[in-house]
Amino acid sequence: MKIIVVGANGTIGTAVSKELESNGHEVVKVGRNSGDYQMDMTNIEDIKLMFEQIKEVDAVISTAGAANFDDLSELTPESNEVAVMSKLLGQINLVLIGQHYINEGGSFTLTTGVIMDDPIKGGVSSAMAGGGINAFVQSAAYELKRNLRINNVSPNVIEEALEDYGDFFKGYTAVPASKAAKAYLKSVEGIQTGQTYRVYE
Amino acid sequence: MKIIVVGANGTIGTAVSKELESNGHEVVKVGRNSGDYQMDMTNIEDIKLMFEQIKEVDAVISTAGAANFDDLSELTPESNEVAVMSKLLGQINLVLIGQHYINEGGSFTLTTGVIMDDPIKGGVSSAMAGGGINAFVQSAAYELKRNLRINNVSPNVIEEALEDYGDFFKGYTAVPASKAAKAYLKSVEGIQTGQTYRVYE
Numbered sequence: 305m306k307i308i309v310v311g312a313n314g315t316i317g318t319a320v321s322k323e324l325e326s327n328g329h330e331v332v333k334v335g336r337n338s339g340d341y342q343m344d345m346t347n348i349e350d351i352k353l354m355f356e357q358i359k360e361v362d363a364v365i366s367t368a369g370a371a372n373f374d375d376l377s378e379l380t381p382e383s384n385e386v387a388v389m390s391k392l393l394g395q396i397n398l399v400l401i402g403q404h405y406i407n408e409g410g411s412f413t414l415t416t417g418v419i420m421d422d423p424i425k426g427g428v429s430s431a432m433a434g435g436g437i438n439a440f441v442q443s444a445a446y447e448l449k450r451n452l453r454i455n456n457v458s459p460n461v462i463e464e465a466l467e468d469y470g471d472f473f474k475g476y477t478a479v480p481a482s483k484a485a486k487a488y489l490k491s492v493e494g495i496q497t498g499q500t501y502r503v504y505e
Numbered sequence: 506m507k508i509i510v511v512g513a514n515g516t517i518g519t520a521v522s523k524e525l526e527s528n529g530h531e532v533v534k535v536g537r538n539s540g541d542y543q544m545d546m547t548n549i550e551d552i553k554l555m556f557e558q559i560k561e562v563d564a565v566i567s568t569a570g571a572a573n574f575d576d577l578s579e580l581t582p583e584s585n586e587v588a589v590m591s592k593l594l595g596q597i598n599l600v601l602i603g604q605h606y607i608n609e610g611g612s613f614t615l616t617t618g619v620i621m622d623d624p625i626k627g628g629v630s631s632a633m634a635g636g637g638i639n640a641f642v643q644s645a646a647y648e649l650k651r652n653l654r655i656n657n658v659s660p661n662v663i664e665e666a667l668e669d670y671g672d673f674f675k676g677y678t679a680v681p682a683s684k685a686a687k688a689y690l691k692s693v694e695g696i697q698t699g700q701t702y703r704v705y706e
Contacts, residue, residue: 348582376648377605381549381598388589396633397582404578423644432597435640436633443624443632447577 306330306361307492308354310345310398311368313338315464316415319481320367320488327489332358335368345369345394348401355405363492364402365413366395371430373472384429391433396440403452411453413491414441418460418504424472434458438500445498453497459484460504477505507531507562508693509555511546511599512569514539516665517616520682521568521689528690533559536569546595549602556606564693565603566614567596572631574673585630592634597641604653612654614692615642619661619705625673635659639701646699654698660685661705678706 307324311317312333321331333339334354343354345368355361369391372383395414402412419427420434441456448454461473463480470478487501508525512518513534522532534540535555544555546569556562570592573584596615603613620628621635642657649655662674664681671679688702 376601376645377650379601381594381601384594384597384601388594392633392637393582393585393589396585400577400580400582400585419644420640423647425648428641428644428648431644432593432637432641435643436593436637438640439621439636440629440633442636443620443629444577446624447626447629449578 305363305492306332307363307365308332308334308358308361310334310343310364310366311415314367315462315481316459316484317367319485320365323482323485323489324492327493329492332361345398346389348397351397351401355402361402361406361410363411363413364398364406365488365492366398367415367488369395369415369433371433373426374429375426376428379428384432387429387433391430392436395437399440399444399454403448406452408450409452410450411455411492411497413488414454414456416456416458416500418458418473418476418502420458421502422476422504426472441500442498448497453491453495455491455496455498456500457484457487457491458500458502458504459487479503479505506564506693507533508564508566509533509535509559509562511535511544511565511567512616515568516663516682517660517685518568520686521566524683524686524690525693528694530693533562546599547590549598552598552602556603562603562607562611564612564614565599565607566689566693567599568616568689570596570616570634572634574627575630576627577629580629585633588630588634592631593637596638600641600645600655604649607653609651610653611651612656612693612698614689615655615657617657617659617701619659619674619677619703621659622703623677623705627673642701643699649698654692654696656692656697656699657701658685658688658692659701659703659705660688680704680706
C-alpha cells in the first residue's frame with residue numbers, strides 16, 4: 305500500500321515508517337520541515353494541497369500533534385489553542401479533507417496518548433485533544449463512505465522519549481516505539497474501524 | 506449558593522435553574538440574548554467581563570454549546586469550527602478563566618451528551634466536542650486549586666426536545682429535563698470531582 309505518515313520524523317513516526325516498510329509498504333514521509341513532503345497540518349490549505357499532490361493513497365497515518373504542557377492554573381484560552389489547532393483539529397482535518405481523496409477501502413489512523421485516560425500534571429490541554437480524537441474516531445467510523453476505515457492509537461510514554469518526558473510520567477510503563485508501531489500496522493492491514501488501540505504496557 | 510447558569514433559557518438550563526431555585530440557591534441566568542446577563546461564550550473577552558461583573562460566584566453551570574449536525578461526508582474544517590468554538594472551547598474557557606474568579610470551594614459543571622458514547626448520523630462534530638470535554642474534566646479536576654471542583658453531565662436526548670431532535674435519536678431512551686437537572690444539583694452540592702454523570706435512562 306501507499307501510505308502517508310504525517311510526523312514521520314518523530315519518535316513514533318520513525319518506528320511506524322520502519323514497521324510499514326519492513327512489511328512491504330511504500331511510505332510517503334511527511335513533516336513540517338523534513339521528509340519526502342513538507343506540510344503544516346494546522347493549515348487547511350496545506351492539507352488540501354498535499355492530497356492534491358500525493359495521489360493514489362491507500363492509508364493516512366498521523367503521529368503528529370503539538371500541545372502546551374501548562375499547569376491548569378496557567379493554562380489560558382490562548383495557550384490551549386496550540387493543542388486545539390494541532391493535536392485535535394490538525395489530525396481531524398486530515399480526515400475531513402482526506403476522506404474525499406484517498407483510495408476506496410483506505411484507512412486513517414490517528415494518535416492520542418495515555419494521558420487522555422490517566423492524567424498527569426500539565427496534561428489538561430493534551431488530554432482534551434485526545435478525548436476529542438477518541439470520540440471523533442468512534443463516531444466517524446460509522447459514517448465514512450467507500451469502505452474507508454478509521455482508528456486511533458493511544459500509546460503510553462515512549463521508551464525512546466523518556467529522556468525528554470520521563471519526569472512527567474513517573475510510575476508509568478514506558479513502551480518501546482517499535483511496540484506502539486505494531487498497532488498502526490494492525491490498523492492499516494486489519495479490518496477494524498472506530499477503535500482506539502491502547503498500547504499502555 | 507450564588508450560581509451562574511449559562512444557557513439558562515434552554516431546555517436543560519430552564520430545568521436546572523428551577524431545580525436549583527427550589528433548593529434555595531440564587532441563580533444568575535446567562536444567555537446570548539436572554540436572562541439576567543447577556544454573554545457570548547465563544548468570545549473570550551465576554552467571559553472575562555462576565556466574571557468581573559458578576560462577583561462572589563459559588564458555582565458555574567454550562568448547559569450551552571452549539572454544534573453543526575452535518576453528515577461526515579459534508580462536514581468540513583470550517584463547519585466543524587462551530588462545535589469547536591462553542592460546545593468545546595466555550596465551555597472550557599468558562600473554566601480556564603473562571604478558575605481565577607469563583608469562590609474557594611466552588612464548582613464548575615459542564616454539559617455533553619449521549620452521542621459522545623453512542624454515535625448518531627451527523628453527530629461527529631458534537632461527539633468530538635463531548636469527548637474533549639469529558640477528558641478535560643477528568644484531567645482538570647486533579648489540578649484545580651482552592652478546593653474547586655469540576656464535573657460534566659451527559660444526558661440522553663431530552664424528552665422536551667423530542668419534537669426537534671427525535672428523528673436523530675430513534676430508539677434512544679429520552680429522559681425528562683427535570684431528571685437531567687438532578688445531576689447538576691448533585692455536582693453542585695456534592696463532594697465529587699472529575700466525574701461525568703451519564704443520565705442515559
